[in-house]
Amino acid sequence: MPSESIGGAPGTAVRPAVDGDCVAHFTRRITAAGASLVRTESFATIPEAVRAFLDELGFSYNLVCSGERAFDTIAWPAGFTLALRTAADGDHSSLTGVVAAVAETGSLVVAAAHHSPNTLHFLPENHIAVVRTSQVLRHLEDVWRLMREHSGMPRALTFITGPSRTADVEQTIQIGAHGPRRLHVVLVDA
Amino acid sequence: MNTTAHGFKERSVKALQNTTLQEALARAYGGFVHKRQAAIDALPEFDALCEQARRIKDHALDHLDHYLEGFEAALTAEGGKVHWARTPEEACQQVVAICRAHQARRITKGKSMVGEEIALNEALEANGFEVVETDLGEYIIQLAKEPPSHIIAPAVHKTRGEIAQLFHTFHQRIERSQPLAEVPDIVEESRQVLRSVFLSADVGITGANFLVAETGSVVLVTNEGNGDLVSTLPPVHIVVSSIEKVVPTLEDVTTLLRVLGRSATGQAMTAYTSLLTGPRRADDRDGPSAMHVVLVDNGRSAMLGTAFRDMLRCIRCGACLNHCPVYGAIGGHAYGWVYPGPMGAILTPRILGLRAAPDLPQACTLNGRCQDVCPVHIPLPALLRKLRMEAFTQRITPPRARFPLALWALLAKHPRLYHGVMTLAAGLLGRLGQRRGRFRTLPFARGWTEGRALPTPAVQTFQSCWKHRRRSDPS
Known part of the structure; x- marks a missing residue:
């Protein structure tokens, strides 16, 4: 990416302090923003976590998913179907990875790409996101470093901080406006 | 718009x-x-x-x-x-x-x-x-x-009731006997109605x-x-x-x-x-x-290179609206265009011209809260004052307001005249209002006294009191 700054552009010396363990900070912030989160010790136990979430809400095990390599290596139990495609109306639940997570704000960072269609992040009622603990970055700026190290900006890069909401009726916060009603984070120690 | x-x-x-x-x-x-x-x-x-x-x-x-x-x-x-x-x-x-x-x-x-x-x-x-x-x-x-x-x-x-009534009128495909009552139901219905619109645009x-x-x-x-x-x-x-x-x-x-x-x-x-x-x-x-x-x-x-350039820092957070007592009393529609509140009272006259919105810069008590809460430190009260000055010098301010202001300027610039007029006015009003202690109505200022009473001023002005005291106790 070309640098567009010219002489005298102010740097960013000021950042909110994010002390201590990033993963703990991230967990606190994203759950405060209305997401549910479950921590699991390995990829092998992801199906267990996903099943518990879907069972509690009474949803089927049909998932539209992104093309995370990790999802292929997991032995999905009988009854699960995973379809790697764009989301369509009527798809209840999506399962995706993330490109990063941010402790400062408790945000997931998702990017539109061939293996991660953007509709997966916005159309279904339930968005289940798998986050590896090693993906949790301290500050928002750390995401830009990641982008610059790789291939630059994707078509769409979104910070997701909780489920969809609106306060347009009498300033009352109501979850589930147009995007996902539920954001479920499966945090894997990896 | x-x-x-x-x-x-x-x-x-x-x-x-x-x-x-x-x-x-x-x-x-x-x-x-x-x-x-x-x-x-x-x-x-x-x-x-x-x-x-x-x-x-x-x-x-x-x-x-x-x-x-x-x-x-x-x-x-x-x-x-x-x-x-x-x-x-x-x-x-x-x-x-x-x-x-x-x-x-x-x-x-x-x-x-x-x-x-x-x-x-x-x-x-x-x-x-x-x-x-x-x-x-x-x-x-x-x-x-x-x-x-x-x-x-x-x-x-x-209000929730007004929104529910709108949905009842416009969402006729949804069958129900009476309008929705609760916020979650209103949000849910908008989600369902707009979903197919999103997908077919x-x-x-x-x-x-x-x-x-x-x-x-x-x-x-x-x-x-x-x-x-x-x-x-x-x-x-x-x-x-x-x-x-x-x-x-x-x-x-x-x-x-x-x-x-x-x-x-x-x-x-x-x-x-x-x-x-x-x-x-x-x-x-x-x-x-x-x-x-x-x-x-x-x-x-056109705002670049002028004092109003500072207004271009605005990131549209709405904090100045939320902290403005005038906006809080009358809401946004009274401002008559897209941008209400303090930021609107500056942007509207800048974009549409002061003649299209002569009253907006006046709708401010200069309490300064908007500037205090502005995250990019826009000097909103100073810019509003500047617009008032522009309105005055360009004769956009109506004569009804120009005349008293001009009179006041004349007095303020001539201390002797000021003192004389004030002694007369205070003496007259003080004596007239002595019994009631306030004026419910004043000639030439009916608009002002409609919502409030003017307390009777002291018969003597501050300046003459001061002189008296100096004379009786020179220390």
Whole structure:
């Protein structure tokens, strides 16, 4: 990416302090923003976590998913179907990875790409996101470093901080406006 | 949007008498203020971030041409197309032309204040397109055929009951015996009704919260996720943005995001913050195949190099509206155009001309709260005072107000005359009002005494009291 700054552009010396363990900070912030989160010790136990979430809400095990390599290596139990495609109306639940997570704000960072269609992040009622603990970055700026190290900006890069909401009726916060009603984070120690 | 900014006084009186509006305003007024305060209390670095934000915006405005061209170059390199529009008419023509070229019929929109400013919906509808607002607040006021009354909460003037009645009237396909009553039901119904609209639109139009010169990215901040559906599902995405929204780098936009959410809704980060950089890439499975950005000037570049340049730092958080006692009393519609409250009282006369909105700069008590809460330190009261001076020197201020001001100026500049007139006036009023202790009505000032009484002044002026005391006790 070309640098567009010219002489005298102010740097960013000021950042909110994010002390201590990033993963703990991230967990606190994203759950405060209305997401549910479950921590699991390995990829092998992801199906267990996903099943518990879907069972509690009474949803089927049909998932539209992104093309995370990790999802292929997991032995999905009988009854699960995973379809790697764009989301369509009527798809209840999506399962995706993330490109990063941010402790400062408790945000997931998702990017539109061939293996991660953007509709997966916005159309279904339930968005289940798998986050590896090693993906949790301290500050928002750390995401830009990641982008610059790789291939630059994707078509769409979104910070997701909780489920969809609106306060347009009498300033009352109501979850589930147009995007996902539920954001479920499966945090894997990896 | 058509302006009625010249009828400010009449509409203010009506707003004060409208009990439903007063109910809605009372609810909103405290909510925003408390949420913002809680968010700032939780962030010790907030003031330092605001100072940083101010410097970033100042720098970007100092080199606006450079960064706008940088933005255009970077977005073009990613396959996007930038259009330049000097006036609202040019901007609307460009958007209409793009929609025609793609043979669009149905258009979904995300909330855009610049869209309101250039009257985009009216232009699109006049050209036969179906336009549907998707932000819940904007959708509500589109049904009600009203302009927004707040820059981040367009339907803040509506009560739940009014919204339920609108849905009952317009959502006739949904069968029910009586209007909805609860907030969750209203939100749920809007989700269901708009879902098929999102999926069937030919063009999606959004605004922009920021533009990043470094990467050519459009930054979109929402809580509902409607902006992402509008910019992802239809085959064409059009962004309308004013030119002052550009900042140099991703780091710069980060600082602005940190103060925007907290100042607006008290959120450290809204539910969705997206950076959109061009149309879908060669191997993407979804996303629009064309992305256009229309950059609108509409009076901005004329503000550069003047005292009003500071106004271009505005990031549209709405904090000045939420903390303004005048806005809190009369709501947004009284201001008569797109931007209400303190920022609107400056922007409206700058964009439309002072003659179109002569009363707006007067609708201020100069209490200074707007400046205190502004995250980019815009000197709003000073700019309002400057507009008042302009109105006076250009003889826009009506004679009724000019004459007393001129008289006052004359007295203030001649101390002896001032002393003489004050001694006379205080003596006369003091004696006349001695018995009651106040005046219920005064000739030439009926408008002022209608809402309040004038306490009887002391018979002697301060100056003569002072002289007497000095004489009797020279120490």
